[in-house]
Amino acid sequence: MVDVAIIGLGITGAACARELSRYHLRVLGLEAQNDFAAGATRANSGIVHAGYDAKPGTNKAKYNVRGNALYPLWARELEFPFIQNGSLIVCHDDGDLPGLQALYDRGVQNGVPDMELLDENALHSLEPNLSPACRGALYAKTGGITCPYEFCIACGENARENGAEFIFNAPVTQIRREDGGFAITAGEKIYHARTILNAAGLYSDAIHNLLSRVPYRIQPRRGEYQLMDNAAGAFFTRTIFTLPTPMGKGVLISPTVDGNLYLGPTSLDSTDKEDTSTTAEGRAFILKKAAESWDNFPKNRFITGFTGLRAHLIEGGDDFIVGSAPDVPGLFDAVGIESPGLTSAPAIAEDLSRQIAAYCGAKKKDNFQPHRPAIRSFRTMTNEQRRQAIAENPLYGHIICRCEQVSEAEVLEAIRRGARTVDGVKRRTRAGMGKCQGGFCGPVILEILARELGCDPTEILKDAPGSNILVGPIR
Amino acid sequence: MLHYDVAVIGGGPSGMAAALAASKEGASVLLLETEPRLGGILNQCIHNGFGLHIFKEELTGPEYAHRFIRQIQDSPVEVLLNTLVLDVSPGRQVLAVSKERGLLEIQAGAVVFSTGCRERPRGAIGIPGTRPAGVITAGAAQKYVNIDGYLPGRECVILGSGDIGLIMARRMTLEGAKVKAVVELMPYSSGLARNIKQCLDDFGIPLLLSHTVVEIHGKNRVDAVTIAKVDDNLSPIPGTEEIIPCDTLLLSVGLIPTVELATKAGAELAGSQVRVDQHFSTSHPGLFICGNTLHVHDLVDYVTEESTVAGQFAAAYAKGARPADGREIPIQPGEGITYTVPQRLTGESFRENITLRFRTRRVYKQARLVLSSGGKTIASFKRPVMAPGEMQTLVLKPELLNSLGESLSLHVEE
Numbered sequence: 001m002v003d004v005a006i007i008g009l010g011i012t013g014a015a016c017a018r019e020l021s022r023y024h025l026r027v028l029g030l031e032a033q034n035d036f037a038a039g040a041t042r043a044n045s046g047i048v049h050a051g052y053d054a055k056p057g058t059n060k061a062k063y064n065v066r067g068n069a070l071y072p073l074w075a076r077e078l079e080f081p082f083i084q085n086g087s088l089i090v091c092h093d094d095g096d097l098p099g100l101q102a103l104y105d106r107g108v109q110n111g112v113p114d115m116e117l118l119d120e121n122a123l124h125s126l127e128p129n130l131s132p133a134c135r136g137a138l139y140a141k142t143g144g145i146t147c148p149y150e151f152c153i154a155c156g157e158n159a160r161e162n163g164a165e166f167i168f169n170a171p172v173t174q175i176r177r178e179d180g181g182f183a184i185t186a187g188e189k190i191y192h193a194r195t196i197l198n199a200a201g202l203y204s205d206a207i208h209n210l211l212s213r214v215p216y217r218i219q220p221r222r223g224e225y226q227l228m229d230n231a232a233g234a235f236f237t238r239t240i241f242t243l244p245t246p247m248g249k250g251v252l253i254s255p256t257v258d259g260n261l262y263l264g265p266t267s268l269d270s271t272d273k274e275d276t277s278t279t280a281e282g283r284a285f286i287l288k289k290a291a292e293s294w295d296n297f298p299k300n301r302f303i304t305g306f307t308g309l310r311a312h313l314i315e316g317g318d319d320f321i322v323g324s325a326p327d328v329p330g331l332f333d334a335v336g337i338e339s340p341g342l343t344s345a346p347a348i349a350e351d352l353s354r355q356i357a358a359y360c361g362a363k364k365k366d367n368f369q370p371h372r373p374a375i376r377s378f379r380t381m382t383n384e385q386r387r388q389a390i391a392e393n394p395l396y397g398h399i400i401c402r403c404e405q406v407s408e409a410e411v412l413e414a415i416r417r418g419a420r421t422v423d424g425v426k427r428r429t430r431a432g433m434g435k436c437q438g439g440f441c442g443p444v445i446l447e448i449l450a451r452e453l454g455c456d457p458t459e460i461l462k463d464a465p466g467s468n469i470l471v472g473p474i475r
Numbered sequence: 476m477l478h479y480d481v482a483v484i485g486g487g488p489s490g491m492a493a494a495l496a497a498s499k500e501g502a503s504v505l506l507l508e509t510e511p512r513l514g515g516i517l518n519q520c521i522h523n524g525f526g527l528h529i530f531k532e533e534l535t536g537p538e539y540a541h542r543f544i545r546q547i548q549d550s551p552v553e554v555l556l557n558t559l560v561l562d563v564s565p566g567r568q569v570l571a572v573s574k575e576r577g578l579l580e581i582q583a584g585a586v587v588f589s590t591g592c593r594e595r596p597r598g599a600i601g602i603p604g605t606r607p608a609g610v611i612t613a614g615a616a617q618k619y620v621n622i623d624g625y626l627p628g629r630e631c632v633i634l635g636s637g638d639i640g641l642i643m644a645r646r647m648t649l650e651g652a653k654v655k656a657v658v659e660l661m662p663y664s665s666g667l668a669r670n671i672k673q674c675l676d677d678f679g680i681p682l683l684l685s686h687t688v689v690e691i692h693g694k695n696r697v698d699a700v701t702i703a704k705v706d707d708n709l710s711p712i713p714g715t716e717e718i719i720p721c722d723t724l725l726l727s728v729g730l731i732p733t734v735e736l737a738t739k740a741g742a743e744l745a746g747s748q749v750r751v752d753q754h755f756s757t758s759h760p761g762l763f764i765c766g767n768t769l770h771v772h773d774l775v776d777y778v779t780e781e782s783t784v785a786g787q788f789a790a791a792y793a794k795g796a797r798p799a800d801g802r803e804i805p806i807q808p809g810e811g812i813t814y815t816v817p818q819r820l821t822g823e824s825f826r827e828n829i830t831l832r833f834r835t836r837r838v839y840k841q842a843r844l845v846l847s848s849g850g851k852t853i854a855s856f857k858r859p860v861m862a863p864g865e866m867q868t869l870v871l872k873p874e875l876l877n878s879l880g881e882s883l884s885l886h887v888e889e
Binding site for chain 1: 594614649651695696747
């Protein structure tokens with residue numbers, strides 16, 4: 001019997017695991033897929049929102065602002081990338097200037113610091129690549145960018161270091177209440193837990209509804225993106241938003257922490273929680289919308305496109321559901337965690353872990369290790385650091401991914417830390433994320449995985465089970 | 476800090492030819508190669524058809540490479556394998572890394588960039604659909620099959636009829652896979668005519684011109700693709716969609732010269748290519764570029780020819796020769812011409828032939844290539860057939876070159 005079973009190891013579940021591991025609690029994470037960050041955490045905007053957007057008084061507003069404030073500390077402790085690059089909400093029509101003022105006022109109400117309204121000149125001197133059609137902006141200086149999957153993996157690694165255990169390929173199919181807690185059927189096994197933390201993202205409604213008579217319903221809301229290469233981030237310093245609508249925060253133009261630039265997302269309600277395909281219409285829409293703020297953007301810099309699914313609550317409220325389910329003692333929900341869920345994750349984790357610790361009567365450990373060292377990346381080292389790294393481990397001098405300058409040492413460390421697939425290595429090291437998208441390094445990563453895991457190359461997966469890259473030996 | 480007259484970056488056919496030529500001129504030469512062996516992509520091109528122009532015989536890729544590897548071994552050229560160049564400064568300092576030697580700094584008198592090209596990935600052309608395993612570039616598939624000995628799929632559709640796509644259609648078929656179709660966006664193939672005959676026609680593989688892949692299906696592994704006809708603007712025509720069940724989509728949708736090192740060091744671009752003169756000198760003195768890093772070739776023989784020139788002039792530069800101050804004559808690609816190499820001529824007077832290579836924008840039959848200067852036609856040449864997939868060549872003689880005005884342009888007349 002564990003104290004807490006966390007269902008779902010996206011950013012919410014992983015951040016909660018990290019915070020729960022501060023306490024004298026046995027923490028078990030159950031994940032349906034084969035790695036951390038397999039759902040919405042894998043494919044989203046990566047924005048650490050300032051908090052001007054959410055309706056005052058809501059959970060979204062509360063956790064957003066608190067989460068934003070926690071990021072600098074979390075990023076330092078867990079060594080994941082975070083840049084407070086600032087957010088600009090631009091408008092293309094003088095008629096929308098009052099909308100910016102309203103957003104500013106809302107930000108003040110939510111307690112967002114460091115905001116400023118910019119006129120046309122101030123805006124264009126900050127971001128010279130914006131089109132002349134941009135008339136003014138709200139500048140939220142506490143807005144930032146992060147790498148969502150790296151953050152999630154960092155939380156998981158830190159939680160594990162502090163005693164949490166994780167089981168992958170374990171989709172929860174049944175939960176039964178029993179004396180002192182719950183019996184959870186996941187994969188082939190049954191796990192017993194005093195409490196459940198439901199962080200199942202798109203499926204958090206289904207998990208909740210297995211136990212509660214107050215049902216929730218989540219509708220996937222699709223968001224497509226187009227990503228440019230690792231030098232295109234230089235076109236903009238800040239994240240460019242347009243005025244939000246009921247469907248979301250519009251199509252953004254944003255640099256990433258790794259120097260890429262993306263355009264997106266779309267926002268379209270869907271019925272299929274598994275459909276992350278991209279569409280010609282989505283791409284056309286993104287390019288059209290982005291062109292409103294950035295005319296003549298380069299068309300030959302795109303390297304990939306992807307789709308994420310937001311866990312949008314359509315039954316049970318219009319806000320994050322965070323806390324104890326009223327009719328199920330011991331069930332703690334994090335349901336409907338769409339944007340600004342990534343920003344809110346540290347704050348939700350802080351809050352839920354306190355609630356669960358109180359429920360279980362658990363005290364904080366005095367030997368909690370808050371620091372998780374990142375995989376040291378050759379690409380970001382100075383030449384002096386590179387010399388030293390190679391002197392300590394010559395495999396730092398063997399570059400596997402040319403586009404992103406990822407060394408064999410990093411690939412091996414990623415595998416040591418739990419990467420089991422080509423995409424798992426990619427998300428931990430960036431190998432295959434560059435201009436050639438793994439054309440050169442893909443076969444080499446596959447070979448290293450097979451060698452290190454002691455399996456046949458045909459068993460190596462791109463990503464999920466069934467995504468084998470090779471079908472057999474040649475004749 | 477190591478010192479060499481010439482540092483050659485990339486040990487494929489281009490780098491080997493440049494290194495040998497520079498060495499023959501008496502320069503001290505360092506050849507840097509990322510892979511554990513010289514030869515570049517030739518090592519995975521186990522089909523024949525290489526060397527017809529230079530050796531007058533049909534060699535496989537590894538055989539062609541081997542002829543040069545042997546010459547390198549017998550020459551004073553120094554080779555560093557497993558070594559990746561990270562940066563080249565405008566002052567020709569090369570920063571490289573390997574696991575044996577760590578970080579290396581090399582001061583070179585001249586630098587030759589011969590780093591080849593990369594394949595355009597799916598995301599660059601935005602093919603919609605799911606993102607399963609089984610969507611790979613033809614070159615990566617070639618490595619899996621020919622180097623690693625594994626088959627990346629059993630039922631393939633190939634998008635793009637460039638040479639690697641055509642070669643892989645045959646290769647996958649020989650290894651027991653079923654190639655259901657080669658789908659080409661343009662109304663003509665971008666591959667060599669001989670490859671269409673030998674790789675598709677001889678195996679009964681359909682080539683669907685003016686078609687493209689409009690959607691990829693399959694959750695974890697490709698299970699089908701939807702193809703459609705395209706109109707004159709290359710847009711898919713609604714109602715012409717057809718679903719082809721398959722487990723693999725091979726992409727042969729273009730090769731992109733890896734110009735990043737050279738441009739960062741100061742070489743200027745002309746469009747998407749590095750701008751060179753007839754000596755393969757970039758706009759930045761002391762930096763030379765050749766092979767597929769400069770423009771993508773269909774025949775390796777021409778790579779060898781061009782790179783030999785680049786190596787010779789890199790050696791001359793390193794030994795102190797500077798091009799005489801003189802005219803610079805830009806070469807304009809006119810109607811029907813995609814690009815030319817070189818894109819400019821330099822020097823006061825010309826004593827030797829200069830080979831102009833270029834591609835046409837579309838297929839031309841019984842057309843004329845017209846050279847003009849200062850608005851006047853100075854020469855024209857009849858060509859029975861020209862296609863974008865076949866690189867064209869014009870040899871310009873000194874008499875013609877010395878009669879040029881301020882500019883030179885080349886266009887096609889039907």
